Amino acid sequence: MPSLPSGFLGDLDPTSDRAVFRQIADQLREAIDRGRFKEGEKLPSEAELVDHYGVSRMTVRNSFSVLQGEGLVHAEHGKGVFVRPRPPVRRLASDRFARRHREQGKAAFIVEANAAGSHPQVDSLEVKEEKASQDVSARLGSVRRVLARRRRYLLDGRPVEFATSYLPLDIARGTPIAEPNPGPGGIYARLEELGHRLDHFEEEIRARMPSPAEVKTLRLASGVPVIHLIRTAFDAEGRAVEVCDTVMAADAYVLSYQLPAT
Amino acid sequence: MPSLPSGFLGDLDPTSDRAVFRQIADQLREAIDRGRFKEGEKLPSEAELVDHYGVSRMTVRNSFSVLQGEGLVHAEHGKGVFVRPRPPVRRLASDRFARRHREQGKAAFIVEANAAGSHPQVDSLEVKEEKASQDVSARLGSVRRVLARRRRYLLDGRPVEFATSYLPLDIARGTPIAEPNPGPGGIYARLEELGHRLDHFEEEIRARMPSPAEVKTLRLASGVPVIHLIRTAFDAEGRAVEVCDTVMAADAYVLSYQLPAT
DNA sequence: CTCCTTTAGATATCTAGACGAGTGGGCGAT
DNA sequence: ATCGCCCACTCGTCTAGATATCTAAAGGAG
Numbered sequence: 001m002p003s004l005p006s007g008f009l010g011d012l013d014p015t016s017d018r019a020v021f022r023q024i025a026d027q028l029r030e031a032i033d034r035g036r037f038k039e040g041e042k043l044p045s046e047a048e049l050v051d052h053y054g055v056s057r058m059t060v061r062n063s064f065s066v067l068q069g070e071g072l073v074h075a076e077h078g079k080g081v082f083v084r085p086r087p088p089v090r091r092l093a094s095d096r097f098a099r100r101h102r103e104q105g106k107a108a109f110i111v112e113a114n115a116a117g118s119h120p121q122v123d124s125l126e127v128k129e130e131k132a133s134q135d136v137s138a139r140l141g142s143v144r145r146v147l148a149r150r151r152r153y154l155l156d157g158r159p160v161e162f163a164t165s166y167l168p169l170d171i172a173r174g175t176p177i178a179e180p181n182p183g184p185g186g187i188y189a190r191l192e193e194l195g196h197r198l199d200h201f202e203e204e205i206r207a208r209m210p211s212p213a214e215v216k217t218l219r220l221a222s223g224v225p226v227i228h229l230i231r232t233a234f235d236a237e238g239r240a241v242e243v244c245d246t247v248m249a250a251d252a253y254v255l256s257y258q259l260p261a262t
Numbered sequence: 263m264p265s266l267p268s269g270f271l272g273d274l275d276p277t278s279d280r281a282v283f284r285q286i287a288d289q290l291r292e293a294i295d296r297g298r299f300k301e302g303e304k305l306p307s308e309a310e311l312v313d314h315y316g317v318s319r320m321t322v323r324n325s326f327s328v329l330q331g332e333g334l335v336h337a338e339h340g341k342g343v344f345v346r347p348r349p350p351v352r353r354l355a356s357d358r359f360a361r362r363h364r365e366q367g368k369a370a371f372i373v374e375a376n377a378a379g380s381h382p383q384v385d386s387l388e389v390k391e392e393k394a395s396q397d398v399s400a401r402l403g404s405v406r407r408v409l410a411r412r413r414r415y416l417l418d419g420r421p422v423e424f425a426t427s428y429l430p431l432d433i434a435r436g437t438p439i440a441e442p443n444p445g446p447g448g449i450y451a452r453l454e455e456l457g458h459r460l461d462h463f464e465e466e467i468r469a470r471m472p473s474p475a476e477v478k479t480l481r482l483a484s485g486v487p488v489i490h491l492i493r494t495a496f497d498a499e500g501r502a503v504e505v506c507d508t509v510m511a512a513d514a515y516v517l518s519y520q521l522p523a524t
Numbered sequence: 525c526t527c528c529t530t531t532a533g534a535t536a537t538c539t540a541g542a543c544g545a546g547t548g549g550g551c552g553a554t
Numbered sequence: 555a556t557c558g559c560c561c562a563c564t565c566g567t568c569t570a571g572a573t574a575t576c577t578a579a580a581g582g583a584g
Contacts, residue, residue: 261461324568338535
């Protein structure tokens with residue numbers, strides 16, 4: 001029976017109101033925060049903690065599930081429980097849709113990823129016409145059907161973002177926008193070529209826990225929220241010409257905005 | 263023994279690879295999504311589900327904990343497990359720091375809340391000088407000590423946001439900014455009066471699960487992430503004059519930004 | 525009528541075990 | 555030396571209880 005490295009973890013306080021499994025979680029959390037267990041490192045096994053604290057295995061597992069819910073650790077079947085490494089984050093600057101970038105003709109995601117030394121990838125592209133959801137319809141100004149462009153973005157093989165663009169059919173149908181590959185500069189470049197000069201974007205940001213489908217698509221660890229961003233693009237006449245619904249793995253992103261003080 | 267309303271929930275598939283507690287969670291989630299259980303409504307009790315599915319109580323509890331982790335339900339000791347109501351959200355527009363608002367001399371939070379028909383409140387105000395953290399120091403341009411202003415915002419009694427502003431001492435010391443109540447228009451109005459004309463703000467947005475301390479301060483239900491926003495205010499000379507670190511209950515907020523397309 | 529106690533039903537925590545299944549190292553057969 | 559199998563260790567799931575605590579409603583004492 002392997003014994004625990006001494007001094008890492010303390011004892012339980014039987015007089016405390018705090019539940020035993022919370023006390024154990026607290027001690028593990030503190031040990032992680034203090035760097036006693038480093039990123040990627042293995043925590044003591046369930047059996048070791050059962051020994052150390054003199055509690056039942058379910059109680060130890062309960063502690064682990066607390067830490068998992070906080071996104072601090074992740075369990076690997078047959079191997080152990082590990083401190084979850086904080087992955088490098090991807091920054092989205094607020095000028096990422098500036099015309100000067102668009103005119104360079106390369107997709108923003110690819111350029112940024114290469115600059116960061118990562119290997120970018122886009123997959124599961126789907127382009128089809130469909131019925132607009134109530135929300136999308138409202139944002140686009142009561143359109144019934146839309147062109148939907150779905151794609152998933154990966155960095156170094158890891159899915160980080162799932163996005164769907166919705167465009168009114170009278171704008172997109174029969175244009176390069178309806179093609180899987182819309183060409184250099186992306187659909188915003190095509191929209192401008194089609195005479196829809198872009199004026200501004202509105203972005204709505206929420207954060208929440210992922211649905212099971214999102215967990216699957218983005219291969220999310222437990223305890224990782226998603227950032228839900230809904231961007232609406234407006235042309236010079238004030239018409240909404242595109243709605244882009246994006247779900248991002250929150251542990252992979254920092255959004256960055258510049259606001260004028262005027 | 264109370265029996266389950268029939269038809270709400272199906273049977274288990276013993277041949278499925280999916281764990282029983284996940285199957286139960288799936289069925290409950292679907293029933294909630296379909297509106298069979300409405301917001302605020304009570305789910306069947308553990309005992310009822312034990313009866314219905316013929317499993318042990320721990321298995322049912324395991325299912326509930328899955329749904330809690332997703333933020334879909336919350337348990338109330340001695341009462342039951344309830345579908346978590348989606349609270350009204352508070353919108354933060356990107357022009358919330360526009361000078362025209364500041365000149366009206368009322369705190370943005372109060373004005374917005376009143377407009378939404380809510381009862382706003384600010385508490386646990388702390389103003390003190392302290393050592394700057396490494397991050398804050400870097401953002402403010404290598405200052406050693408700062409004035410920190412901490413406050414918590416509540417809507418209708420519910421804490422929704424905890425914020426700390428950090429300002430360099432050479433700017434803030436001995437000014438109204440160092441007072442608990444800085445006066446009409448808030449500290450940004452005072453900064454401008456002191457000759458630091460504000461030029462622009464930078465905001466960084468992250469989402470993550472809350473620390474136990476944040477759970478306590480914001481009285482967060484399980485399965486609710488936080489939005490972590492760090493805003494830096496720059497004056498006309500390009501100097502960072504304030505860093506504001508804000509943690510928001512993600513289920514209470516939608517952030518909204520306008521971006522120019524230029 | 526008010527206040528307190530009782531009680532039933534609900535969740536919270538914990539124990540002690542059982543079996544299943546993934547991982548990886550050691551060891552024997554080839 | 556290598557292949558293949560076994561085994562120890564790991565987490566995953568499930569059972570069947572036990573005690574504690576909280577809630578709300580009912581009933582009794584004053």
